[in-house]
Each structure stands twice: as structure tokens, then as C-alpha cells.
Amino acid sequence: MATPDVALGPTSASLPGAGAPDLNKQRVFVASQWQLMWWRFCKHRVAVASALVVIGFYLVVVGADFLAYADPNASEAQRSLMPPQRVHLFDGWRFGPYVYAVKGARDLQSFKRVYRPDPSEKIPVRFFAKGFEYRFLGLIPTTRHLIGVDGGRDAAKTVFLLGTDVQGRDLWSRLMYGTRISLTIGLVGVTMSLVLGVILGGLSGFYGGIADTLIQRIIEILRSIPTIPLWMGLAAALPRDWSILQVYFAITIIISLLAWTELARVVRGRFLSLREEDFVVSARLVGCSQMRTIFVHMVPSFMSHIIAATTLALPAMIVSETALSFLGLGLRPPAMSWGVLLQQAQNVQTVAISPWLMLPAVPVIVVVMAFNFLGDGLRDAADPYGR
Amino acid sequence: MLAYIGRRALLAVFTVWAISVLSFVIIQLPPGDYVTSYIAQMASMGSVVTDEEAQNLRIQYGLGQPIYVQYLKWMRLIAQGNFGMSMEWRRPVTEVIGERFWLTVVVSVASLFLTWVLALPIGIYSAVRQYSVGDYVGTFVGFIGLAVPNFLLALVLLYLGFTLFNAHIGGLFSPELQDAPWSMARVWDLLKHLPIPALILGLAGTAQQIRIMRANLLDELRKPYVVTARSKGLTEIDLILKYPVRLALNPFASTIGYTLPYIVSGSIIVSLVLGLPTVGPLLLKALIAQDMFLAGTIVLLLGVMTVIGTLVSDILLVWVDPRIRLEET
Numbered sequence: 001m002a003t004p005d006v007a008l009g010p011t012s013a014s015l016p017g018a019g020a021p022d023l024n025k026q027r028v029f030v031a032s033q034w035q036l037m038w039w040r041f042c043k044h045r046v047a048v049a050s051a052l053v054v055i056g057f058y059l060v061v062v063g064a065d066f067l068a069y070a071d072p073n074a075s076e077a078q079r080s081l082m083p084p085q086r087v088h089l090f091d092g093w094r095f096g097p098y099v100y101a102v103k104g105a106r107d108l109q110s111f112k113r114v115y116r117p118d119p120s121e122k123i124p125v126r127f128f129a130k131g132f133e134y135r136f137l138g139l140i141p142t143t144r145h146l147i148g149v150d151g152g153r154d155a156a157k158t159v160f161l162l163g164t165d166v167q168g169r170d171l172w173s174r175l176m177y178g179t180r181i182s183l184t185i186g187l188v189g190v191t192m193s194l195v196l197g198v199i200l201g202g203l204s205g206f207y208g209g210i211a212d213t214l215i216q217r218i219i220e221i222l223r224s225i226p227t228i229p230l231w232m233g234l235a236a237a238l239p240r241d242w243s244i245l246q247v248y249f250a251i252t253i254i255i256s257l258l259a260w261t262e263l264a265r266v267v268r269g270r271f272l273s274l275r276e277e278d279f280v281v282s283a284r285l286v287g288c289s290q291m292r293t294i295f296v297h298m299v300p301s302f303m304s305h306i307i308a309a310t311t312l313a314l315p316a317m318i319v320s321e322t323a324l325s326f327l328g329l330g331l332r333p334p335a336m337s338w339g340v341l342l343q344q345a346q347n348v349q350t351v352a353i354s355p356w357l358m359l360p361a362v363p364v365i366v367v368v369m370a371f372n373f374l375g376d377g378l379r380d381a382a383d384p385y386g387r
Numbered sequence: 388m389l390a391y392i393g394r395r396a397l398l399a400v401f402t403v404w405a406i407s408v409l410s411f412v413i414i415q416l417p418p419g420d421y422v423t424s425y426i427a428q429m430a431s432m433g434s435v436v437t438d439e440e441a442q443n444l445r446i447q448y449g450l451g452q453p454i455y456v457q458y459l460k461w462m463r464l465i466a467q468g469n470f471g472m473s474m475e476w477r478r479p480v481t482e483v484i485g486e487r488f489w490l491t492v493v494v495s496v497a498s499l500f501l502t503w504v505l506a507l508p509i510g511i512y513s514a515v516r517q518y519s520v521g522d523y524v525g526t527f528v529g530f531i532g533l534a535v536p537n538f539l540l541a542l543v544l545l546y547l548g549f550t551l552f553n554a555h556i557g558g559l560f561s562p563e564l565q566d567a568p569w570s571m572a573r574v575w576d577l578l579k580h581l582p583i584p585a586l587i588l589g590l591a592g593t594a595q596q597i598r599i600m601r602a603n604l605l606d607e608l609r610k611p612y613v614v615t616a617r618s619k620g621l622t623e624i625d626l627i628l629k630y631p632v633r634l635a636l637n638p639f640a641s642t643i644g645y646t647l648p649y650i651v652s653g654s655i656i657v658s659l660v661l662g663l664p665t666v667g668p669l670l671l672k673a674l675i676a677q678d679m680f681l682a683g684t685i686v687l688l689l690g691v692m693t694v695i696g697t698l699v700s701d702i703l704l705v706w707v708d709p710r711i712r713l714e715e716t
Contacts, residue, residue: 220402225406233682355550369530
């Protein structure tokens with residue numbers, strides 16, 4: 001990871017290409033607010049890189065079934081806890097990725113299944129191979145996947161990029177599907193807290209007085225409660241017979257129930273500082289209705305701040321869901337999320353024997369970091385006149 | 388100053404009340420009441436609860452009455468120190484929680500302490516030596532600390548300790564002292580085991596505090612009074628510690644209130660991963676078994692503990708910053 005951004009120090013100009021000052025000055029004067037923000041954001045290289053990472057993750061969300069090459073629910077006792085297979089890219093001098101076939105046997109002393117690659121048998125890995133059937137983007141039925149092997153369901157003829165879990169399910173494919181759930185739960189949750197946060201924060205900041213005091217006290221109280229025990233209590237009370245979808249939404253509601261406070265605080269702060277601004281006062285004086293003052297004049301001027309705050313709230317959501325599912329109180333199998341996958345890595349004995357079960361932690365960490373950097377960059381960019 | 392502390396104390400009381408309501412909701416949420424699950428529990432053990440006994444239990448807990456009456460009864464029982472029975476353990480909740488609660492307090496306070504002890508000097512150093520190697524290292528570690536959820540960090544450290552050193556880094560006591568009565572040796576053993584969980588728990592908080600301290604101090608260092616002090620010939624270390632650090636400490640102290648709930652929250656999951664004998668694993672087990680009195684009590688105790696900690700840090704803030712002390716709002 002790169003060091004945090006230094007180029008954005010107070011001295012660095014926020015204009016692109018400071019070489020031609022006159023022309024650039026003119027461009028800056030006529031630029032729209034969004035354009036200024038875009039330029040400033042582009043200066044923040046770490047944030048731009050993080051944005052690309054985040055986009056990449058959401059592409060996985062869209063194309064999870066294309067990137068997966070094995071049915072994530074297909075279990076096979078014959079290949080339980082298989083280590084990741086090494087993919088050899090070159091067959092001699094020719095590009096032709098292949099893996100060695102793997103022979104599984106039970107070690108008679110430790111009674112563990114051990115797997116040994118068999119160099120005599122090469123299994124070619126093909127691109128756009130046929131696999132299980134799914135609907136691409138939920139519409140087009142197809143059986144093509146990014147990679148795959150011609151082996152069908154033969155336990156010996158498979159490729160496992162990241163190994164398999166206890167039930168012999170392919171970890172890579174499960175990770176792809178888990179990404180879909182983990183990342184959308186964050187989005188849904190953040191949307192819910194955004195609605196709550198904007199309404200309550202707006203009320204608090206715009207009207208002030210008793211409403212403000214009340215809402216601020218509620219926020220203070222909520223923030224001083226340790227959240228995880230509370231979430232655990234609420235999540236444990238969800239009926240066991242609920243469907244995946246019901247649990248999914250219940251968990252999002254539980255998480256966003258306590259997460260809106262930060263957003264409400266940001267919105268309130270913005271409203272407070274804008275309320276006395278000249279343009280708001282004049283809008284009021286020329287007789288704009290309250291609704292118009294808020295939504296046409298005030299909201300656009302702090303929209304960018306809300307976007308930044310939302311981006312910063314997302315990783316917390318993702319971690320919350322992962323934590324709850326990791327404990328077994330969030331999403332439950334057969335639902336797949338990063339937390340559910342990590343459940344298998346809960347005790348150190350399992351992990352010591354099959355360390356690849358810890359791999360779902362990697363996307364959690366990467367995506368949380370990316371969102372944090374992106375949010376930081378957006379927050380800096382949100383105020384183009386800031387420095 | 389008294390008015391300020393009074394206001395804070397009032398807010399703390401409200402918070403405790405809100406927490407008690409939420410804990411009560413948790414107890415109430417599962418279908419059926421305590422007595423039906425108790426009867427089922429007893430039946431599965433082979434003993435029968437007579438109707439009369441059931442009736443008595445219902446009266447004791449006020450079941451069947453309006454919700455707010457039940458809540459008041461629960462509160463009254465708590466005021467008498469009776470937190471109800473744990474169905475799973477078939478012992479009073481207070482007995483089940485006992486030592487585990489105090490160990491939770493010890494772990495949380497230790498990591499809060501570690502957070503300060505680490506964040507303060509590192510924050511000062513990165514501000515004074517801005518853009519030095521140490522600053523970059525500090526900031527980088529800080530970002531990692533913020534991004535890696537602490538239970539994953541615990542998992543990774545556990546794995547590394549297991550594979551690299553063949554040592555089990557979890558737990559709070561050595562196996563031979565696990566169930567021993569308290570003695571100097573056991574306290575010493577606890578102190579030896581404490582740093583790793585405290586560090587894991589405190590890392591995110593530390594990272595945040597370093598960032599806050601660094602930013603505040605950087606703002607202060609650019610102010611003219613620093614130049615004045617320097618031109619008077621104060622040594623650099625005296626100067627920095629005496630003026631800008633004191634000023635930068637204020638926002639630093641005010642965020643402590645938010646750090647404690649975070650640490651307590653984290654301690655629940657980290658305890659599970661590291662196998663610490665705190666209330667975390669107990670809470671999870673209680674929730675899964677729907678042992679609601681135990682679960683509700685743990686949530687309540689944790690909440691109250693956090694509120695008290697926050698109150699203490701608020702008072703600390705007044706003590707550090709005379710401006711708040713004098714402000715009569």
C-alpha cells in the first residue's frame with residue numbers, strides 16, 4: 001500500500017497542469033463545482049487507485065457467476081479441504097495453462113485426507129469453458145465461465161485456485177458469490193442509514209431548538225452503547241426459519257439502525273453552517289418556499305459531503321456484517337458472504353492445517369482499505385476551495 | 388465545571404436507561420416467555436415443573452402483565468442484585484458472569500490505556516517530524532490498524548504464532564493457573580498474557596488517535612505563539628510538551644468517549660477468537676441457546692460499564708481543558 005497522500009499539501013495547486021497558468025486560470029474560473037471536485041479528486045492518486053479497486057469489486061458483484069467456475073454449493077466428500085492447486089502457465093514453450101491431476105488418499109496414521117499432485121496427468125485449464133448453467137446478469141442463460149476444465153464432475157479432474165472447504169466446495173467460486181452478498185449488504189444498509197441520517201440530521205440542523213437537542217441526545221446515547229453486543233442480541237432473535245432474503249434484510253436493518261448517527265452528524269453540521277450563508281438568506285428573502293430553499297439551494301451545496309460520508313460509512317457496514325456472520329449470528333449457510341466463509345476459519349487448529357480457509361479475510365481488508373482511501377479522497381475533493 | 392459534570396451525569400443516566408430498555412427488548416424478543424423455556428428445559432432434563440411452581444415463577448417475573456410492568460419488575464429485581472436465572476447453567480446470572488465480567492473490564496481498560504500510551508508519543512513524533520520515515524511508518528501502521536477488523540487481526544496473529552513459534556497466544560492465563568484461586572502468581576500470569584489482546588483490541592483506536600493527535604498538533608505548530616516561544620530560547624522538547632501538545636490534547640481527550648464503546652464491542656469478538664475468559668463467549672453461547680436473562684444482563688452490564696467509562700473520560704476532559712471548565716453553557 002502506498003503511503004498516504006502527500007501531494008495534497010496546502011501548497012500544491014489543485015489545477016491540472018500548472019504549466020500554462022493563464023489558460024488554466026480561465027478554466028478554473030468557468031469550471032463547475034463538480035468539475036473542480038473531479039480535478040481535485042484526480043490529484044489524489046491513492047484515492048483514484050482505490051476507486052478502481054472498488055469498481056473492480058463491484059464488477060465481481062455483477063459477474064460473480066461468470067467468474068466462478070464451479071457450482072458454489074456442489075459439495076464432494078472426495079475432495080474435502082484440498083489445498084489450492086498451482087496453475088502452470090506454460091506447457092513447454094507454448095502458453096497453455098494446466099494443473100496436475102490430484103490424487104486424494106487417507107493417511108493411515110493421522111487419518112487425514114492428503115492430496116498429492118500427479119505430474120503424469122496434466123489437466124488443461126481453458127478460457128470460456130463450459131460449466132454449470134446460470135443466467136448472466138440475471139437474464140441470459142449460459143454455461144460459459146471465465147475459466148474451467150473439461151472434467152465435469154470427476155473428483156480428480158478439477159482446478160481449485162484457492163482450494164476447497166470442509167465439504168469440498170470450491171473456495172474461489174464461493175468467494176465470488178460471497179462478494180456479491182457482502183458488498184450489496186453494505187450498499188443497502190448505507191442507503192437505509194442515509195435516508196435516516198439525512199432526514200433526522202436535516203431536521204436537527206435546519207430547525208434547531210428542541211428537535212435538535214432531542215436528536216443530538218439520541219445520537220449521543222446510541223454512540224455510547226457498545227454496538228456489537230446489541231447487534232448480537234437483535235440478530236440472535238431473528239427466527240431460525242426465515243428465508244435467506246428475510247435474514248439479509250433484517251441484518252441490514254439492524255446494522256443501519258445504529259450506523260445512521262455519523263451521517264446525521266455530517267448533515268446537521270452542514271445545515272448549521274449553511275443556514276446563515278448569504279445565498280440561503282437571500283433565497284428565503286425572495287420568497288422561496290422552505291422545501292425549495294432546502295432542496296434547490298442547500299442540498300446541492302453539500303451533496304458532495306454526503307457522498308464522501310457515505311463512502312466512509314460503507315466499510316464499517318461490511319465489517320459489521322462480516323463480524324456478525326463470522327459469529328454465526330448474521331447470514332447463515334447456505335447464504336454465502338465473506339463472514340459466512342470465514343466461519344470455517346474460526347479455530348486455530350483448522351486454520352493451521354488448512355490456512356487457505358483464511359483467504360476470505362483478504363478481500364475484506366482490501367475493500368475496507370480501498371473504501372477508506374476513496375472516502376478520504378472524496379472528502380478532500382468535496383471542498384474544492386478548501387485549501 | 389459542576390454544571391458540566393452534572394449535565395454529563397444526567398446524560399449518562401439517560402443512556403443507562405436506554406440501554407436497560409434495549410436489553411429488556413433483547414430478553415423479550417424470542418417467542419415464548421422465560422417460564423415456558425424453563426419448563427421445556429426442566430422437562431428435557433427429566434424433571435417436571437408443577438403448575439404451582441410455574442405460577443409462582445410467572446408471578447415473580449410478572450409475566451402476563453403489561454410490558455412496562457414487566458420492565459419495572461425486572462428493574463426492581465436488578466436493584467436488589469437479582470439478575471434472574473441462567474437457564475443454560477441453572478445458576479443465578481450473577482454467579483455465571485462473576486469473574487468474567489471483571490476480566491472484561493480489565494481487558495478493556497488495559498487496551499484503552501495502551502491506546503493512549505502508544506498514540507500520544509507516536510502522534511507527537513509524527514507531527515514534529517512530519518514526512519520523516521518514522522511518520523510514514525506510523526501512518527502506514529495506522530491505516531492498517533483502521534482497515535483490518537480486529538477479529539481478523541487476532542485470527543492472523545493466532546495463526547502466525549501457531550505456525551512460526553508453535554505457541555498459543557490466546558487466553559488470559561496459563562493452563563495450570565486457569566482455574567486457580569487468585570494469587571500473586573495468577574495476577575502476574577494475567578499481566579503477562581494481557582498485552583497481546585490489549586494490543587489487538589486497541590490498534591484501531593490507536594490508529595485513529597494517532598491521526599487526530601498528528602493533525603491537531605500540526606495545526607498548533609504553525610501558530611505564532613510557537614515561534615515566540617522558540618525565539619525566547621526554550622528547548623524544543625520543553626516548548627512542544629508545554630504549549631502545543633497541551634492544546635492538541637483537547638480534541639484528543641474528547642474522542643476517548645467514543646473509543647471505549649468501540650473497544651468493548653471489539654472485545655466480544657476478539658475474545659471468541661483468542662479464547663479469552665471474558666463475557667464475550669458467554670454472550671454468544673447465551674444468545675444461541677436463547678438464554679435471554681443471561682444475554683440481557685451481559686448487554687446491560689457492558690453498556691453500563693461503557694457509560695461509566697465515558698463519563699470518566701468526560702470529567703477528564705474538563706480537567707485537561709480549562710476552557711470547558713469555565714464555559715457556562
